[in-house]
Amino acid sequence: SQQGEEDPQALSIQEGENATMNCSYKTSINNLQWYRQNSGRGLVHLILIRSNEREKHSGRLRVTLDTSKKSSSLLITASRAADTASYFCATDADDYKLSFGAGTTVTVRA
Amino acid sequence: KAGVTQTPRYLIKTRGQQVTLSCSPISGHRSVSWYQQTPGQGLQFLFEYFSETQRNKGNFPGRFSGRQFSNSRSEMNVSTLELGDSALYLCASSSDGLRSTEAFFGQGTRLTVV
Numbered sequence: 286s287q288q289g290e291e292d293p294q295a296l297s298i299q300e301g302e303n304a305t306m307n308c309s310y311k312t313s314i315n316n317l318q319w320y321r322q323n324s325g326r327g328l329v330h331l332i333l334i335r336s337n338e339r340e341k342h343s344g345r346l347r348v349t350l351d352t353s354k355k356s357s358s359l360l361i362t363a364s365r366a367a368d369t370a371s372y373f374c375a376t377d378a379d380d381y382k383l384s385f386g387a388g389t390t391v392t393v394r395a
Numbered sequence: 396k397a398g399v400t401q402t403p404r405y406l407i408k409t410r411g412q413q414v415t416l417s418c419s420p421i422s423g424h425r426s427v428s429w430y431q432q433t434p435g436q437g438l439q440f441l442f443e444y445f446s447e448t449q450r451n452k453g454n455f456p457g458r459f460s461g462r463q464f465s466n467s468r469s470e471m472n473v474s475t476l477e478l479g480d481s482a483l484y485l486c487a488s489s490s491d492g493l494r495s496t497e498a499f500f501g502q503g504t505r506l507t508v509v
Contacts, residue, residue, distance in 0.1 A: 318497055325432075325483060325505075327399075330497040373438065381451040382428060383487075383498060385438035 291386035304361040306389040308374030315379040319359050322371045364393045401501035413474040416504045420488030427469040432483040476508045
């Protein structure tokens with residue numbers, strides 16, 4: 286079974302708009318990571334946020350973490366066609382594995 | 396630095412057969428983990444190895460097994476294949492088993508069982 290839920294399951298936006306997706310999880314974590322996957326290929330790491338951090342930025346990505354609510358959000362600003370992909374959150378509970386959410390499929394329309 | 400290499404990329408097997416998948420981690424990484432991805436179940440953890448020792452195993456039947464060699468390369472084996480084993484199998488490597496770093500994934504092996 287998966288650690289958590291992602292919301293929404295799918296998102297369609299216009300190029301230049303922002304995309305926000307949310308992730309909820311169930312257990313205490315060491316860190317939370319976001320990955321991108323293009324068309325059933327390998328996962329690409331985007332950003333890692335530790336349990337003692339609340340917000341992190343990387344380029345056009347902004348991640349927040351609220352451990353009291355066991356939730357995280359990923360914001361992609363000024364989206365591009367190349368951002369079309371599935372996005373997964375994954376939690377590390379210090380047990381040598383990542384537990385993934387179901388993913389959010391993002392489509393960026395030109 | 397070369398990435399994580401998985402071989403083969405695609406595989407078609409018949410029910411009842413067995414299969415071995417290979418993963419070469421990034422040089423210097425000692426942790427290798429395996430995941431199964433299916434449309435119905437999403438990404439499920441199979442097992443993790445660090446310096447040839449299995450440190451965690453997911454909730455899969457005993458038909459799924461793995462090992463890691465002294466050069467950190469890893470293999471996973473699935474015996475007596477079932478149709479439901481059709482999936483994308485992903486391997487990931489990290490330097491210290493995820494405690495403070497991200498995992499780097501290979502492109503996966505697409506297994507089809509017919």
